[in-house]
Amino acid sequence: MTNIKLYVSRLILSCTSRCMFIFILLFGFLLFSCTTSNDQSDANSSKAITLPFFNTPDWTPEWIDVSDPNYKKIHTIPSFSFIDQNGNTLNEKSVEGKIYVCNFFFTKCRGICPKMTSNMGLLQAYFKNDNAVLLLSHSVTPESDSVSILKEYSDLNKIDYNKWRLVTGSKKEIYALARQQYFAGDSIGVMQSDKDFLHTENFILVDKHRRIRGVYNGTLLVEINRIKEDIEILKNEK
DSSP, X not given: OHHHHHHHHHHHHXXXXXXXXXXXXXXXXXXXXXXXXXXXXXXXXXXXXXXXXXXXXXXXXXXXXXXXXXXXXXXXXXXOEEEETTSOEEEGGXXXXXXXXXXXXXXXXXXXXHHHHHHHHHHHHHTTTOXXXXXEEEESOTTTOOHHHHHHHXXXXXXXXXXXXXXXXXXXXXXXXXXXXXXXXXXXXXXXXXXXXXXXXXXXXXOTTSOEEEEEETTOHHHHHHHHXXXXXXXXXX
């Protein structure tokens, strides 16, 4: 209960139109649960905040304890394989044991992508010397974003290869991974077809076990600050 209260209070400060749906659900839950005794609240207040898990496309947060039978059923990003801006293979082994933030972009985008790239750059600078954190950007136009184009984009935006990978590959595989596994799309809870163009401002936080732990509006600075805080929470997680 304390974790939910703390999470909601932080979410209120940075809530956008995209996360308002989540906030409404949590706020309703808190109202329903307000009969908890003061003694119980005081006892729980000493517990550290933990991040929820996200197992469904509607982005409903779930706090699942390791003792819960459902703990082993938490949604996990499956195996994948793409090519990065240096022409090297990036797969699930590349992110093994790392906390990572991923998004979806394309190099010719003149809308939300430049802001997302700029904000991802802030995360790159903040975690520059932190080997536990990786950034991962998938091209949604892999047919035009070749390795050489990604490399040029990487150099233009001063991207540190050791910290931030830009990947291209099969469009079918990228879109399937985005929509079916990362739940990335333009509308909460709406599963679009592979024929629909993928264009989302979502930054998705994934833990060391490839489980989704947060979703953020990557165009907003306040959300970038929240990502920094949440990564620190994950780093301290047992």
